[in-house]
Ligand SMILES: *[C@@H]1O[C@H](CO)[C@@H](O)[C@H](O)[C@H]1NC(C)=O
Ligand SMILES: *[C@@H]1O[C@H](CO)[C@@H](O)[C@H](O)[C@H]1NC(C)=O
């Protein structure tokens with residue numbers, strides 16, 4: 001402890017001196033000089049974190065390559081969360097290591113002067129193009145060669161305009177009427193589709209996802225080139241895959257490898273029993289049938305097939321990981337292979353038909369949890385040298401989050417504190433990993449891991465995520481925290497088991513008062529079907545979670561700020577766009593059918609009404625017809 005304090009102090013002293021030699025090319029442990037590790041960072045799309053867990057639906061998804069890495073001493077994180085489950089904000093959070101509500105950036109409407117936005121509030125928003133404190137910027141500064149390929153999507157302004165129009169108008173009372181005309185919904189028909197299986201295609205590299213395979217080859221090429229020409233310089237190679245993002249498409253090879261009988265098909269409850277925000281999200285995502293007489297949404301076999309295709313896609317991603325592992329372990333010199341760490345994760349999950357939804361954007365685990373595997377071959381080498389040190393698949397079930405990757409990578413690469421951004425919100429994951437290899441404390445003692453000391457003792461037992469963008473009807477905030485299980489098992493007396501932890505999730509909608517919030521016991525209710533928010537037994541836990549959530553994000557203030565920002569941005573846009581009504585109803589946005597079906601005039605009237613009122617956080621609407629007729633307001637039946 002004493003030692004740590006001293007090291008921190010010296011690191012602070014060094015902060016000002018940018019001229020200090022930036023590189024720690026070698027570190028010594030027991031006089032054993034070792035090079036900095038290479039890092040391969042693979043980020044797929046839309047993967048529900050639970051799908052990589054052992055035993056998930058009786059191991060329905062073939063994941064031979066990931067399993068091999070696990071068996072070879074890999075580390076899996078089973079409660080890992082996206083900090084804002086939609087592409088651009090999520091990627092902005094992990095590349096910068098900051099929470100979504102802390103990513104200030106400039107936004108612009110058409111060619112007008114840019115204005116400052118305090119957070120990444122929707123999928124149109126991310127890091128400023130000039131932002132230069134990302135993980136790879138810092139690694140470059142530290143002497144790493146870096147290469148980025150495939151899907152990047154973390155810079156502001158990259159997405160189509162509809163994502164921000166949709167987010168801006170979140171609190172507009174657009175008219176809808178589900179049974180007769182499809183209601184208010186986005187016009188992607190993917191949620192009601194049957195998915196696509198290319199039956200003629202039996203290749204390992206499916207034709208539909210060939211772009212990912214091409215980026216993969218290019219990246220492996222770069223790694224090979226780099227290793228040949230400058231093997232003393234460590235590398236950091238990133239590929240972002242598109243795979244697993246809907247639409248749901250696979251080929252025969254992967255489809256037939258998923259046993260449909262193992263698939264658990266999610267139950268759907270009646271629309272009138274749904275939480276109002278689930279109902280709205282489902283409608284916005286086009287998951288309710290447009291036409292009651294072609295009501296495919298209730299079809300269990302369709303749901304099963306969609307999940308089967310989704311799992312087949314995840315299996316193809318596993319094959320991509322395998323290709324990387326082979327390229328490194330079989331084709332590169334052994335000393336490079338033995339020193340190359342893999343970090344494999346996803347930007348967010350996918351509802352995969354749970355709670356009457358697909359896509360992400362929801363606070364449920366299907367959407368907000370992501371898988372994470374860290375594979376470090378140096379653990380194996382250490383095990384070979386000292387067989388008493390075990391080499392096993394380690395599973396970390398403490399809550400962790402994507403913004404933790406920044407300090408984790410900094411620790412792995414031994415980046416001294418004075419080269420790291422001072423405002424990182426995450427915590428290194430290394431202290432959670434068994435200390436056989438990552439004796440972080442030992443490294444600190446030896447003076448090699450400057451800056452990590454803070455991470456060792458201050459990691460809280462919880463993580464936080466939030467979302468404010470399109471395809472949902474209110475801002476939400478969530479916290480996942482672990483407690484000793486016995487703490488809330490009070491009416492069924494149990495022997496206190498200090499080794500068992502229960503994970504609770506608390507979800508706040510809007511400012512916390514507009515609709516019912518949610519509380520789930522993730523350990524006993526993994527599908528998040530039983531809302532415990534009003535259960536007096538959990539009152540204390542709820543209060544504690546609320547306090548902890550607020551310690552990270554003042555949710556009331558943030559929800560109100562987003563409502564104001566939406567209101568102002570929309571007005572700004574209207575002010576400089578004379579034909580804004582035509583644009584909103586145009587076919588280039590994906591919601592023109594809704595405008596026409598609901599009656600464009602009524603939709604414009606709703607917008608005008610919303611704009612004429614002060615900005616306000618409004619409750620998700622719970623009726624299936626809107627505006628509700630004075631009498632007979634529920635006419636679902
Ligand atoms: C980021 O850019 C600024 C302005 O160009 C520059 O002064 C600074 O050194 C850069 N920082 C890093 C980490 O590259
Ligand atoms: C790797 O080197 C080859 C041969 O010099 C070159 O053609 C190729 O473009 C390089 N690939 C990458 C990704 O740098």
Ligand SMILES: *[C@@H]1O[C@H](CO)[C@@H](O)[C@H](O)[C@H]1NC(C)=O
Nearest residue numbers: 180181182290291292293294
């Ligand atoms: C609903 O589907 C039926 C059968 O396909 C069709 O006859 C009917 O016109 C559709 N109704 C609407 C409102 O689109």
Ligand SMILES: *[C@@H]1O[C@H](CO)[C@@H](O)[C@H](O)[C@H]1NC(C)=O
Nearest residue numbers: 567568569570571572573575
């Ligand atoms: C839009 O224009 C109106 C009228 O000119 C003006 O009062 C308002 O401040 C403008 N709003 C924004 C957000 O620019």
